[in-house]
Amino acid sequence: GQSLEQPSEVTAVEGAIVQINCTYQTSGFYGLSWYQQHDGGAPTFLSYNALDGLEETGRFSSFLSRSDSYGYLLLQELQMKDSASYFCAVAHGQNFVFGPGTRLSVLP
Amino acid sequence: GAVVSQHPSRVICKSGTSVKIECRSLDFQATTMFWYRQFPKQSLMLMATSNEGSKATYEQGVEKDKFLINHASLTLSTLTVTSAHPEDSSFYICSAPQPGQEGGNEQFFGPGTRLTVL
Numbered sequence: 254g255q256s257l258e259q260p261s262e263v264t265a266v267e268g269a270i271v272q273i274n275c276t277y278q279t280s281g282f283y284g285l286s287w288y289q290q291h292d293g294g295a296p297t298f299l300s301y302n303a304l305d306g307l308e309e310t311g312r313f314s315s316f317l318s319r320s321d322s323y324g325y326l327l328l329q330e331l332q333m334k335d336s337a338s339y340f341c342a343v344a345h346g347q348n349f350v351f352g353p354g355t356r357l358s359v360l361p
Numbered sequence: 362g363a364v365v366s367q368h369p370s371r372v373i374c375k376s377g378t379s380v381k382i383e384c385r386s387l388d389f390q391a392t393t394m395f396w397y398r399q400f401p402k403q404s405l406m407l408m409a410t411s412n413e414g415s416k417a418t419y420e421q422g423v424e425k426d427k428f429l430i431n432h433a434s435l436t437l438s439t440l441t442v443t444s445a446h447p448e449d450s451s452f453y454i455c456s457a458p459q460p461g462q463e464g465g466n467e468q469f470f471g472p473g474t475r476l477t478v479l
Contacts, residue, residue: 294473295473297470340405349395349407353403
């Protein structure tokens with residue numbers, strides 16, 4: 254089976270940097286994805302790591318260590334609009350297994 | 362990016378009735394689509410994988426006779442919640458993988474359907 258762990262909540266102020274961690278246990282692993290979901294909305298894709306290392310996309314970066322079964326999403330220069338839930342997801346063949354989600358609150 | 366639509370966005374129905382939710386890929390063909398259910402403040406739980414031209418694959422614990430899935434064409438999958446009960450009230454979301462990369466890394470999600478069963 255698959256299981257993922259994330260912190261349930263994170264709070265930070267505008268302009269700060271925040272890191273959301275994700276650890277996983279899977280029977281098969283293709284890569285780790287990150288999705289953002291605002292209240293009442295659909296998840297939107299942020300990033301994907303198939304190999305170890307850091308992937309940078311604008312203010313967001315994602316890191317993966319396959320040997321540690323660990324990854325994180327790094328959000329820089331936080332803005333109020335970044336307040337949302339963030340999910341890590343493990344690609345397992347065609348399917349995705351989502352983590353429990355981390356609710357990020359950005360304060361002014 | 363690829364666009365996935367869902368209809369309706371919200372539905373309220375009486376207990377015992379059936380509700381059909383449509384998921385369409387608007388600018389690409391999707392041989393595979395996924396149906397998720399999300400309860401408030403919880404994660405997305407995969408219910409089933411919809412395969413064009415063949416039977417859907419259901420996740421453990423999901424009743425296939427209650428959640429009927431039909432993938433009639435390369436752009437349309439439907440989920441019918443039969444004999445709905447209040448505990449079926451949830452946010453139902455469909456997704457399709459990145460075109461040409463069915464084993465790939467990105468899913469395109471529909472906007473979701475909020476089902477409320479009275």
